[in-house]
Amino acid sequence: MATAAAVLPSGSQDLHVLAVDDSHVDRKVIENLLKISSCKVTAVESGTRALQYLGLDGEKGSLGINDLKVNLIMTDYSMPGMTGYELLKKIKQSSAFREIPVVIMSSENILTRVDRCLEEGAEEFLVKPVKLSDVKRLKDIIMRGETEENGGSRVNKRKLEDDGHPPLSSSSLSSSSAPSSPSSPLSPPPSTSTSTVAPFACDLGTTELPTSPLRSSKRSKLCNSD
Amino acid sequence: MDVVQLQRQLVDYRASLYHEAFLDEQFTQLQELQDENNPDFVVEVVSLFFEDSERLLNELTKALEQQSIDFKRLDAHVHQLKGSSSSIGAQRVQKVCIAFRNDCEEQNVEGCLKCLQQVKHEYSLVKTKLETMFKLEQQILAAGGSVPM
Numbered sequence: 001m002a003t004a005a006a007v008l009p010s011g012s013q014d015l016h017v018l019a020v021d022d023s024h025v026d027r028k029v030i031e032n033l034l035k036i037s038s039c040k041v042t043a044v045e046s047g048t049r050a051l052q053y054l055g056l057d058g059e060k061g062s063l064g065i066n067d068l069k070v071n072l073i074m075t076d077y078s079m080p081g082m083t084g085y086e087l088l089k090k091i092k093q094s095s096a097f098r099e100i101p102v103v104i105m106s107s108e109n110i111l112t113r114v115d116r117c118l119e120e121g122a123e124e125f126l127v128k129p130v131k132l133s134d135v136k137r138l139k140d141i142i143m144r145g146e147t148e149e150n151g152g153s154r155v156n157k158r159k160l161e162d163d164g165h166p167p168l169s170s171s172s173l174s175s176s177s178a179p180s181s182p183s184s185p186l187s188p189p190p191s192t193s194t195s196t197v198a199p200f201a202c203d204l205g206t207t208e209l210p211t212s213p214l215r216s217s218k219r220s221k222l223c224n225s226d
Numbered sequence: 227m228d229v230v231q232l233q234r235q236l237v238d239y240r241a242s243l244y245h246e247a248f249l250d251e252q253f254t255q256l257q258e259l260q261d262e263n264n265p266d267f268v269v270e271v272v273s274l275f276f277e278d279s280e281r282l283l284n285e286l287t288k289a290l291e292q293q294s295i296d297f298k299r300l301d302a303h304v305h306q307l308k309g310s311s312s313s314i315g316a317q318r319v320q321k322v323c324i325a326f327r328n329d330c331e332e333q334n335v336e337g338c339l340k341c342l343q344q345v346k347h348e349y350s351l352v353k354t355k356l357e358t359m360f361k362l363e364q365q366i367l368a369a370g371g372s373v374p375m
Contacts, residue, residue, distance in 0.1 A: 029256070
């Protein structure tokens with residue numbers, strides 16, 4: 001059974017992100033967003049390719065070598081063939097890769113879609129176009145091995161401002177104890193725990209591996225056996 | 227024309243593109259992703275956008291010429307165009323795509339045809355504008371200046 005040690009980069013290594021998107025333009029943009037944020041990127045055009053890369057397509061892939069280890073998967077939702085949601089499911093069903101955080105990106109801010117992805121174990125649901133600040137925040141969260149001890153109600157979703165529609169919901173995250181309300185404002189929840197948004201200070205040299213596995217925003221799917 | 231004049235021209239030109247909503251803040255984001263490691267990033271992404279768009283516009287034209295129109299397919303193409311125009315900040319193109327998708331949903335053929343015309347028009351406008359902007363940038367570089375950010 002894979003442990004957290006397989007997920008986070010050790011010592012001075014950069015985060016390795018697998019980006020999945022059928023759009024050339026978006027692939028290029030996400031690639032650069034990640035490179036500028038000092039991440040290693042592997043960009044593929046489909047869920048099938050992503051599974052091939054991970055070695056989940058039935059054939060033995062090349063993953064097993066440390067420096068090819070994927071620390072984060074960012075996938076578009078709407079793709080021909082296998083959707084990002086289907087890819088997410090397959091990854092979460094795999095014992096080798098279920099601990100890798102998966103982020104879904106979509107141009108459509110649909111509440112049921114968001115909820116479904118989070119239910120299935122997605123770390124976050126980002127509304128496109130993805131910004132540098134989104135990537136920086138994600139990287140921060142993952143490098144720090146942040147978990148949902150902070151009440152599980154960190155707001156992840158940005159408002160979709162270009163459709164002229166009011167945002168359907170400003171919260172993409174529901175903790176296992178409280179369902180997210182469609183009308184909740186886009187602000188951190190009034191929880192008593194410490195702030196979930198730490199200042200961005202990713203110092204790879206001093207980052208230590210956490211001893212507990214990374215958790216996705218929805219705890220219900222993952223078993224915390226160690 | 228000297229470098230300073232060219233630079234001023236570029237700055238003014240860019241400002242007008244934002245002012246007239248040809249471009250939005252997403253384009254600015256792209257510029258922020260360009261650095262010495264990726265000095266041609268913006269031009270490269272925009273070129274991909276041109277390629278993608280031209281392909282999609284062809285597909286859309288063909289789809290609307292069919293006897294029996296496949297609105298789902300049509301919508302899928304518009305969705306892609308909307309996505310890529312949004313990713314580079316081509317706001318006017320994106321806005322037409324939104325209206326276009328509504329017409330697809332309503333299976334409104336006339337509406338779709340109008341939208342197609344509109345989106346082709348907006349696309350060719352933004353393409354010309356961006357090419358002009360890149361040309362100005364090239365001129366500045368050729369004159370030994372640096373491109374203002």
